Every structure is written in structure tokens, then in C-alpha cells.
Amino acid sequence: MSARGHCILSHGFESGPDATKVTALAAAAERLGWHCERPDYTDLDGRRDVSPLGDVGARTERLLRLTLDAAARGPVVLAGSSLGAWIAGHVSMQVPVAGLFLMAPPVRLDAAHPLQAADVPLSVVHGWDDELIPAADVVGWTCARRGRLLLVDDTHRLAAHVDASADAFAALLQSL
Numbered sequence: 001m002s003a004r005g006h007c008i009l010s011h012g013f014e015s016g017p018d019a020t021k022v023t024a025l026a027a028a029a030e031r032l033g034w035h036c037e038r039p040d041y042t043d044l045d046g047r048r049d050v051s052p053l054g055d056v057g058a059r060t061e062r063l064l065r066l067t068l069d070a071a072a073r074g075p076v077v078l079a080g081s082s083l084g085a086w087i088a089g090h091v092s093m094q095v096p097v098a099g100l101f102l103m104a105p106p107v108r109l110d111a112a113h114p115l116q117a118a119d120v121p122l123s124v125v126h127g128w129d130d131e132l133i134p135a136a137d138v139v140g141w142t143c144a145r146r147g148r149l150l151l152v153d154d155t156h157r158l159a160a161h162v163d164a165s166a167d168a169f170a171a172l173l174q175s176l
Helices: 020-031 056-071 083-092 135-144 159-175
Strands: 005-010 034-037 076-081 099-103 122-127 148-152
Touching: 005 020, 005 056, 005 083, 020 034, 020 076, 020 159, 056 076, 056 083, 076 083, 076 159, 083 099, 099 159, 122 135, 122 159, 135 148, 148 159
Parallel strands: 005 034, 005 076, 076 099, 099 122, 122 148
Antiparallel strands: none
16 A cells, blocks of 8 residues: 555446546546555446346445455545445445545435435535536535535536546545
């Protein structure tokens, strides 16, 4: 592990560990001396027999195991996009983490499963035109936690703001 700590970057539903956003975040973190890990959840996304979003419970358990292992060696920062953000928030409630970076977080996965997150330094990037998660919901959720919020002129995929997301992640890491 590097001197700074360990980042675990969780991709969104039907994406993958080599997705553009998590790749950009990993590059930004590594430039700052952080070790990065990008778990692969694609096998769990295909489990439509469990739910339309795949096996969310198994995704969460996988991230929990990785986070517990990394936390035993030093500071951990969790980052995620969409469903990856949701599981990062939930795992942060179970394992002490140094910070959270969430992109397009589903603050209400459904009525029974709101996004939860530990009271740690928080940075959120969200698109004004997100077609899945209303920006107003994310503004309220982030404001209640006094997190940093970057709202961009983009959709759920944040494809036009990959560099801005990586810069916001670097700013969070530099603040820790």
C-alpha cells in the first residue's frame, strides 16, 4: 500500500472496472500517491433473477470484504458511480473510511433503500440533466451532510465531465 492510503473505486450497474470514469479517478489518485483498486461486479449485474439491478446484496458484501481488508492496512477512501456510489455509502457505515466520493448517487434506490453514508469528508458530482436521479434530490441529500457538490451540465453518465470528476476526486484526496 502507498504512503497515502487505498482507494476502492466501484463502477455503476452494467458498467465495468475499466469504465472511463473509474479509470480517470484511478489515474488521478495514483498521481497523488494513493493505491487504487477497481472491483469487478459484472458477474453480479447479470443476476436479474435476484432483482432488476442484479445482486445488490452480493455487490455490497464484496465491497465490504475489500474495504475491511484495506482498512486493516491504512486509510481507505471509497468512490463509486451510480449503484457503485450507493454501495460505497452503505459500506462506509460499516467500516471506518477516510472519505467518500460519489458520482450520480441514487439517493433513493427505491423507497425502502435510501442512500446512507458515514459522516466523513464527502464529495459528490451530479448532472443537472440526470434522467434517473433528480438533481434536486442529490442537492438536498448532499446539503444535509455538508458535502462538496459539483453540479454539471450533463446526464446520468457524466460522460462530458470525466476530467471534472477526476479533478473533484483529486481535490477530495488532497484535503484528507
